[in-house]
Amino acid sequence: MPKAIRLVGVLTIICVVSALSLSYVFNEIAGPIIDEREKEAAVGMLRDLVPDADDFEIVTDDNDRIIYYEIIKGGRVAYVAIPIESSGFGGPVRLILVADMDGNIEAVSVLNHSETPGYGDRIETEPEFLEQYISKNLIESSFTMGTDITALAGATVTSDAANRAVQRGAEYFMLNFMEGMEDELLEREREEIFAILNEVRPDADEFGYEIEGGQHLYYTIMKEGNVVSYALVSEGRGLNGPVQLLTIVDEDGVIEEIAVVSIVDTPGYGDRVETEPEFLDQFKGMSLTDDRFEIDDTIDKIVGATITSMGAAESIRNAASKWIELFIEGSAAAKPSEEDDPDKIAILREYFSEEYTFENCPAGSGALYAAILDNEVRTYAIFSSKRGLQSDIEVLLFADLTGIIKNVVILSQNDTPSYGDRILEEDWFTDQYIGKSLNESVFNPGDDIDVLSGATVTSTAANDAVIASADTFKSCIQKGAGQ
Amino acid sequence: MITNILVIVASAAIINNFVFKQLLGICPFLGVSNKVETSLGMGAAVTFVMAMASAVTWAIQVYILEAFSLEYLQTIMFILVVATLVQLVEMFIKKSSPTLYKALGVFLPLITTNCAVLGVALLNVRSEYGLVESVFSGIGAAIGFTLALVLLAGIRESLEEYELPKAFDGLPIVLISAGIIALAFTGFQGFF
Amino acid sequence: MENFLKDIKNGIITENPVFVMLLGMCPALGITTTAINGIGMGLATTFVLLGSNIVISLLRKVIPNEVRIPSFIVIIATFVTLVDMLMNAFFPGLHDALGVFIPLIVVNCLILQRAEAMASKNSLGRAVGDALGMGLGFTLAITSLAAFREILGNGTIFEFTILPNFIPLRVMTQSSGAFIALGLMLAFIKWVEITKKGGSRA
Numbered sequence A: 001m002p003k004a005i006r007l008v009g010v011l012t013i014i015c016v017v018s019a020l021s022l023s024y025v026f027n028e029i030a031g032p033i034i035d036e037r038e039k040e041a042a043v044g045m046l047r048d049l050v051p052d053a054d055d056f057e058i059v060t061d062d063n064d065r066i067i068y069y070e071i072i073k074g075g076r077v078a079y080v081a082i083p084i085e086s087s088g089f090g091g092p093v094r095l096i097l098v099a100d101m102d103g104n105i106e107a108v109s110v111l112n113h114s115e116t117p118g119y120g121d122r123i124e125t126e127p128e129f130l131e132q133y134i135s136k137n138l139i140e141s142s143f144t145m146g147t148d149i150t151a152l153a154g155a156t157v158t159s160d161a162a163n164r165a166v167q168r169g170a171e172y173f174m175l176n177f178m179e180g181m182e183d184e185l186l187e188r189e190r191e192e193i194f195a196i197l198n199e200v201r202p203d204a205d206e207f208g209y210e211i212e213g214g215q216h217l218y219y220t221i222m223k224e225g226n227v228v229s230y231a232l233v234s235e236g237r238g239l240n241g242p243v244q245l246l247t248i249v250d251e252d253g254v255i256e257e258i259a260v261v262s263i264v265d266t267p268g269y270g271d272r273v274e275t276e277p278e279f280l281d282q283f284k285g286m287s288l289t290d291d292r293f294e295i296d297d298t299i300d301k302i303v304g305a306t307i308t309s310m311g312a313a314e315s316i317r318n319a320a321s322k323w324i325e326l327f328i329e330g331s332a333a334a335k336p337s338e339e340d341d342p343d344k345i346a347i348l349r350e351y352f353s354e355e356y357t358f359e360n361c362p363a364g365s366g367a368l369y370a371a372i373l374d375n376e377v378r379t380y381a382i383f384s385s386k387r388g389l390q391s392d393i394e395v396l397l398f399a400d401l402t403g404i405i406k407n408v409v410i411l412s413q414n415d416t417p418s419y420g421d422r423i424l425e426e427d428w429f430t431d432q433y434i435g436k437s438l439n440e441s442v443f444n445p446g447d448d449i450d451v452l453s454g455a456t457v458t459s460t461a462a463n464d465a466v467i468a469s470a471d472t473f474k475s476c477i478q479k480g481a482g483q
Numbered sequence B: 001m002i003t004n005i006l007v008i009v010a011s012a013a014i015i016n017n018f019v020f021k022q023l024l025g026i027c028p029f030l031g032v033s034n035k036v037e038t039s040l041g042m043g044a045a046v047t048f049v050m051a052m053a054s055a056v057t058w059a060i061q062v063y064i065l066e067a068f069s070l071e072y073l074q075t076i077m078f079i080l081v082v083a084t085l086v087q088l089v090e091m092f093i094k095k096s097s098p099t100l101y102k103a104l105g106v107f108l109p110l111i112t113t114n115c116a117v118l119g120v121a122l123l124n125v126r127s128e129y130g131l132v133e134s135v136f137s138g139i140g141a142a143i144g145f146t147l148a149l150v151l152l153a154g155i156r157e158s159l160e161e162y163e164l165p166k167a168f169d170g171l172p173i174v175l176i177s178a179g180i181i182a183l184a185f186t187g188f189q190g191f192f
Numbered sequence C: 001m002e003n004f005l006k007d008i009k010n011g012i013i014t015e016n017p018v019f020v021m022l023l024g025m026c027p028a029l030g031i032t033t034t035a036i037n038g039i040g041m042g043l044a045t046t047f048v049l050l051g052s053n054i055v056i057s058l059l060r061k062v063i064p065n066e067v068r069i070p071s072f073i074v075i076i077a078t079f080v081t082l083v084d085m086l087m088n089a090f091f092p093g094l095h096d097a098l099g100v101f102i103p104l105i106v107v108n109c110l111i112l113q114r115a116e117a118m119a120s121k122n123s124l125g126r127a128v129g130d131a132l133g134m135g136l137g138f139t140l141a142i143t144s145l146a147a148f149r150e151i152l153g154n155g156t157i158f159e160f161t162i163l164p165n166f167i168p169l170r171v172m173t174q175s176s177g178a179f180i181a182l183g184l185m186l187a188f189i190k191w192v193e194i195t196k197k198g199g200s201r202a
Helices: A002-048 A156-176 A179-200 A277-281 A306-332 A342-349 A427-431 A458-483 B002-015 B024-032 B038-065 B071-096 B098-112 B115-126 B131-159 B171-188 C002-014 C025-030 C035-058 C067-088 C094-099 C104-108 C108-117 C126-152 C175-201
Strands: A055-060 A068-071 A076-087 A094-100 A103-110 A206-212 A213-222 A226-237 A242-249 A255-263 A357-361 A368-371 A374-387 A393-401 A405-412
Touching: A002 A055, A002 A076, A002 A094, A002 C067, A055 A255, A055 A306, A055 A427, A076 A156, A076 A206, A094 A156, A103 A306, A179 A206, A179 A226, A179 A242, A179 A255, A206 A306, A213 A306, A213 B115, A226 A306, A242 A306, A255 C094, A342 A368, A357 A458, A368 A458, A368 C035, A374 A458, A393 A458, A393 B098, A405 A427, A427 A458, A427 B098, B002 B131, B002 B171, B024 B038, B024 B115, B024 B131, B024 B171, B024 C025, B024 C175, B038 B071, B038 B098, B038 B115, B038 B131, B071 B115, B071 C067, B098 C035, B115 C094, B115 C104, B131 B171, C002 C126, C025 C067, C025 C094, C025 C126, C025 C175, C035 C067, C035 C094, C035 C104, C035 C108, C035 C126, C067 C094, C067 C104, C094 C104, C104 C108, C108 C126, C126 C175
Parallel strands: none
Antiparallel strands: A055 A068, A068 A076, A076 A094, A094 A103, A206 A213, A213 A226, A226 A242, A242 A255, A357 A368, A368 A374, A374 A393, A393 A405
């Protein structure tokens, strides 16, 4: 046995010494130099690529690793340069991708590679290949090898590697720099739709729109200051790609006009949806809420363009469901605002009559609801939950305006039968809270609150939930009252 | 996915043949390629170890080295994995299948220092392959290695019948033969 | 001291690792496209040999026989990683050119073989002498092979053009050229030995 310990001991010591010395050399000597050199090389190269830039800013992550460079011109970030890489024939192919803030590619250049001389290294010696990327757009252009980008003959692997790297760069750009551009993309989309509306509804004075979650919900057509019609953009699947239509309806959902936004189907066949107005005219006068839009049933297809016709019908069906979602269901319900959790509203309806409305605090959290009647807050209802023995104990607590507890209801618990579930049966447990104040009372189990003997975990969880409710109440109401 | 894997296997086995194109695994290539039969035995042992090493090193790279930013320990970890794996495979085969052990046993210790095995593990990481791709790249590389071994062994067996200039007898003519096969293999370049 | 010099000579000539013992063939073929690569690889290998021989010789009484191979592998791999990092820091061009062959120094049979045969059985002095001899012998061998390939394949040596009107044999810079060049060099060495022997007899 001591022998075995010695064997393992020696090996372990060697491994530990080895790992420690390597990490020292890496972190203290070699690593910083490698980073520094890479930075210098990159900045030198950026200067060549964007000679009129004023300054370069290196953006690093928490570990001091370079993520991208900002190229500053005229006091603002004019371009970003993203180092990209993928593996080629002889090892990684590292490139740098320079684009302006709209995603227009300014330059793609090689940082380093180990590709075969005479073959893969032509990515560097033959600039025509990387020049293909210039003035393409990271967001809008596609980079399919063979169709959008021509590979270097005899250096396919290297070309593919470079292209993969650019695609990754585009992904990175969209994920990290899109936010500022979202509005602009929306604006571009809007201008396109407005141009179509202008054509089909020359009678209108003005067009409006509604945005939610970074998307256009619908457009409005205004005349003399009133909304006269609505327009919805929707999509169906055609033969080669989406069939995108713009459906214009009156306020009851009756179709007034349908225009094509885009169709990528075969000329002479699928595009007849656009060139032969008879087809789309069939939809006029139909109702988005009441009618069905089925080819060969309610709608006649274009002979020779069946799939595209079906795509158009699908597009209209999608418009119809969007319409119903936006205007029919939304108005019929008791108007809970979008963020409200419908389950919780349903629970509250059991305690409050239809005349009440609810306001959530913090907004959208589903925690505290102010029950409002005649524009006045009448009661607060607070949801909270804590982990019990086997499941979450959900508690609903009602308090008056000053924070005095009026009632405590255990909504759900799945804890052990005949132990944990006694919390539902033995009313005295929840009754203990009635009359206490969310602002002032303390709820120490054992002292202030008697726990259910034999169901300590469950009742402690319920008590914790009440304490959480008190915290929610204080943060929501006290803050409001203090102001 | 399947085409991707086929491309990886074909590329590792033929187009970028480990021996003829990437010049990896030369020592066993020159040492064991005397007879077609032993070449096949070595090839089988290498295939087994390479596929397993590819999978294990992938997991180590992703879940240990990258997860804790310890990429600089890659060489140490990988060579230890290969050495341990060879040992385990040897013990396992010895116990479970004495016949297989008889056939492969002598080759196994040689594999630890076969740079093709460590090479495929390192190249998998550099090519950013996923688990499945790594395993198939290992299998492809091993197929390429076996192919090279068997091709050269075939030539060496028939070379024995000829009288050669003394200076070229032995390894020189073997290397030149290998060079000519490698030249033939360049014909596959640019296939994909 | 005498032993020390003998060990060095032994490594460079008598037991030249590439030309005589046929060890370390992968890097000998893999990276010998230019003479600079040859020297770089040779010196990197010498560094690893020297470091591992020193440590292993010093620890030869501490490391139990049963775990000697794994211990050697860890020690060698440590020096290989060191070389890898330092080259990346100070000679980035060379580091990129040698690529995956730098970490692969760890499986260069030469190094493990010297650890087994020499360093683990001998004093520090002899281990150093052996490492220097073998390392330089290796460097010399692969640099001459690389120079041969560079001259024929590119018309240059150490990137200086020496054959200006020469149409290079591109094949020599490719993998097939590596096999053929080494085959020709080995044949040449054999031929020299044969004629020497023949001469002495006559």
